[in-house]
Structures are given as structure tokens and as C-alpha cells.
Amino acid sequence: MSTSFLEIVELPDGRIVLRRAEDEVTLVTLDFSADARAFLQGQHIEVAKAMFNVGVQMAGRLAEGEGEWHSEDEGPRVLH
Template sequence: MQTSFLEIVELPDGRIVLRRAEDEEVLVTLDFSDEARLFLQGQHVEIAKVMLTAGVQMAGRVFDDEFEHEHDSRVLH
């Protein structure tokens, strides 16, 4: 996946999506139920930002770990 800026957008239908800033293609979608929106008292967008940020950070860690292991030296006998 190429490196690019990501943006979090609330769509007119209420879904919150993560996408590349230069592209309309959706990478991740969050869709809170009416009950969850009521429980979160209008803070669902802030919750979505935290959830998506954590997911992107974890994906970065996974990628870094795989990259490091890919370049580990191995001794073959």
C-alpha cells in the first residue's frame, strides 16, 4: 500500500469512513446504531476518530514487525 494522507469523514448517510485524502475509495467503515449514537450523546464522531486512529497505529506496528523479521539474518545448517 502506498503512503498517503488519510482522512476520517462522516458521510451524509451517517457512516464514518477512513479513506485516502486524494481518493474517494473507502478503506474502513464505522456505522453506529441509533442506540449507540444515543448512548454516546453525540460524541460518536470523536469515538470513531479514536477507534480508527488506534487501528491505523496497530496496522503500522504489524507492518513494522513484519518488515523487521523479513530482514532478520538466518543461519542455515
């Protein structure tokens, strides 16, 4: 991924996206359910920022060869 500036934006429909600032290409989309928003008591934006931050850091590590990625099956995977 290029070193362009990224921005976190809440769209009018409530989705939160990470996108490139210069061309507004969406890279990642988060969509919190109503239950999740209620549980987070209005702090869903802060949670989204933290999730994006960790994701960008991990992507950087993978790009530098510091992590491992395994794609053996194209079906859903439980990641916890």
C-alpha cells in the first residue's frame, strides 16, 4: 500500500470507513449493529479508530514480512 494519507469517516448511513484521503477509495468498512452501538454507549467511533489503528499496524508488519498469513480455505474462518 502506498504511503498516502488515510482518513476515518463516518458515512451518512452510519458505516465507518477507512479510506485514502486524496481519492476517497474505501479500503475497509465497519458497520456496527444497533446492539453493538447500544453496548458501546456512543463510543463506537473510538472503538473503530482503535480497530483501524491496529489493522494498519498489522498490515505494515505483514508487508515487511514480520507476520504470517495462511489462506488454505476460501470458506468463513473463526479467528478468535
